[in-house]
Amino acid sequence: MSEEVLDNNEEKIEKEVVIPEFYRDLKEDPESKGLWHYVFRTHGDRKPIATPDGLPHKIDFNWKDMFPQIGNDAHVEVEIGSGKGGFLSEYAPKHPDIVIMGSEWDYTWAKFAQRKMDKAGALANATMLRGDVYFFLRDCVKDNTVDAFHMYFPDPWPKERHHKNRLLRPDFLVEVARVLKPGKRIFYWGTDHKEYNEVALEVFDNFKGCKILERNTAEPTEGIMTGFEKKYRKEGRPIYRSVVEFEK
Numbered sequence: 001m002s003e004e005v006l007d008n009n010e011e012k013i014e015k016e017v018v019i020p021e022f023y024r025d026l027k028e029d030p031e032s033k034g035l036w037h038y039v040f041r042t043h044g045d046r047k048p049i050a051t052p053d054g055l056p057h058k059i060d061f062n063w064k065d066m067f068p069q070i071g072n073d074a075h076v077e078v079e080i081g082s083g084k085g086g087f088l089s090e091y092a093p094k095h096p097d098i099v100i101m102g103s104e105w106d107y108t109w110a111k112f113a114q115r116k117m118d119k120a121g122a123l124a125n126a127t128m129l130r131g132d133v134y135f136f137l138r139d140c141v142k143d144n145t146v147d148a149f150h151m152y153f154p155d156p157w158p159k160e161r162h163h164k165n166r167l168l169r170p171d172f173l174v175e176v177a178r179v180l181k182p183g184k185r186i187f188y189w190g191t192d193h194k195e196y197n198e199v200a201l202e203v204f205d206n207f208k209g210c211k212i213l214e215r216n217t218a219e220p221t222e223g224i225m226t227g228f229e230k231k232y233r234k235e236g237r238p239i240y241r242s243v244v245e246f247e248k
C-alpha cells in the first residue's frame with residue numbers, strides 16, 4: 001500500500017506505508033462461531049487501540065462475508081457497545097428475518113456475549129464483533145448498507161479530560177450517516193448519564209439530516225432492557241432514552 005504525501009519541497013512523493021498484518025485482521029474465531037475479531041492491538045495491551053498511524057486501513061468487507069445466508073437487499077442492524085450481549089440475545093431471535101451485529105472491544109465481554117447469544121439461539125442471525133466499532137465502521141463498512149443502529153448505555157467517561165473518549169461524537173455520526181441506507185433510518189439511544197445525554201442530544205440536533213423523534217421519552221426498544229439498564233433501574237437511577245431519525 002502506498003500514499004501520496006508532500007515532502008518539504010512540496011513535491012509529491014510515493015511513501016510506503018507498512019501495516020503489520022495483525023493490525024487489520026477481520027476474521028471469525030475458529031473456536032467461537034459468530035465471534036469476529038477486528039483488532040488493532042499492540043502486544044500487552046488489554047484493549048484494542050486506534051490504528052497505530054491514525055490512517056484508515058480499508059478492508060474490502062461485505063455483510064455477506066459475515067452473514068453468508070443473506071441476499072443483496074438484507075436488512076442489517078448494528079449495536080454499538082454490547083457489553084454482555086443481553087440486548088442481542090433477546091432481540092435477534094425475535095427478528096429472524098434480519099441480521100444484526102453487536103460490537104464489543106473488550107475480549108472478555110465479547111466472548112461472554114457470544115456464549116449468551118449462543119445459548120439464546122441468537123447466533124442464527126446475529127454476530128459479535130470484538131473490536132473498536134468506530135474503526136470497523138470507518139474502515140470496513142460500505143456506504144448505504146445498514147438499516148438501524150442501537151446504542152445503549154455507552155461508557156460515559158465522566159471526567160472532563162476523558163470526554164474525548166466518548167463515542168457519540170460528530171465524527172462517529174459521520175460514519176453512521178455514511179453507512180445508513182438512504183431514506184429514513186432509526187438510531188436508538190439510551191443512557192443513565194444526564195450530562196453525556198445532553199451532549200449527545202445536542203450532537204444529534206446539530207447533525208445534518210438528524211431529527212430526534214422521541215426525546216428522553218422512549219421506552220426500552222421492544223421492551224428489552226439491557227444488562228446495564230436493569231442494574232440502573234434497580235438502583236433507581238433516571239434513564240434517558242431517545243429515538244433519532246437519520247434522513248438522507
Ligand SMILES: C[S@@+](CC[C@H](N)C(=O)[O-])C[C@H]1O[C@@H](n2cnc3c(N)ncnc32)[C@H](O)[C@@H]1O
Pocket residue numbers: 080081082083084086103104105106109131132133134151152153154155167226227228229
Ligand atoms: C457501559 S457498557 C454497556 C453495555 C450494554 N450496552 C448494556 O447496556 O448493558 C458499554 C460497553 O461498550 C464497550 N465499548 C466502548 N467503546 C467501544 C468501542 N469503541 N467499540 C466497541 N465497544 C465499545 C465497552 O467495552 C462496554 O462493554
